[in-house]
Amino acid sequence: QKEVEQNSGPLSVPEGAIASLNCTYSDRGSQSFFWYRQYSGKSPELIMSIYSNGDKEDGRFTAQLNKASQYVSLLIRDSQPSDSATYLCAVVFSGGYQKVTFGTGTKLQVIP
């Protein structure tokens, strides 16, 4: 069973701090990785995609991928209360149906 694992949280950080969200996955052959944000009562929205080992930065967001450790993370710098949401990690596994598989999400609370 191919899985995407996330700590459900909540992860609480003070405003202005760095929030670090982590995700592990079971399939070493996975090639595509995504982070989504879901506000309460809303649909998930894509915030980052990453395909290669290393870091990818977009504004206050940095995605980090380590395929050897089967680990992908999302850093949010200068966290704002508006960043409070559930963050979903998604992975495309190799073989079989190459579809996006989601983790259960980590709830982030940014405390003013």
Place this chain on the structure above:
Amino acid sequence: GAGVSQSPSNKVTEKGKDVELRCDPISGHTALYWYRQSLGQGLEFLIYFQGNSAPDKSGLPSDRFSAERTGGSVSTLTIQRTQQEDSAVYLCASSHAGNTEAFFGQGTRLTVV
């Protein structure tokens, strides 16, 4: 259209009735997903369509649930003989291909009374 469109936005139905939920994916997207999300819970995968391939139905919770995708575009999720535990938000997503990022519709909130 510009985004994934789902209808209706809200549906209230009586227990035992059948319901149909519609998803219109982004134009040109070959992959389409259905998920269910109960209050405070994560996404529950239901079914996945990719082009003309046989769909991945591994997430359908019972034989009361079925889905089809006509002409490789619009999809309909049908729930027969609805039960109260079917109450949830049903989300549809589409992507250009199976291994690319998926974009979600606004969802259909189903309430079974």
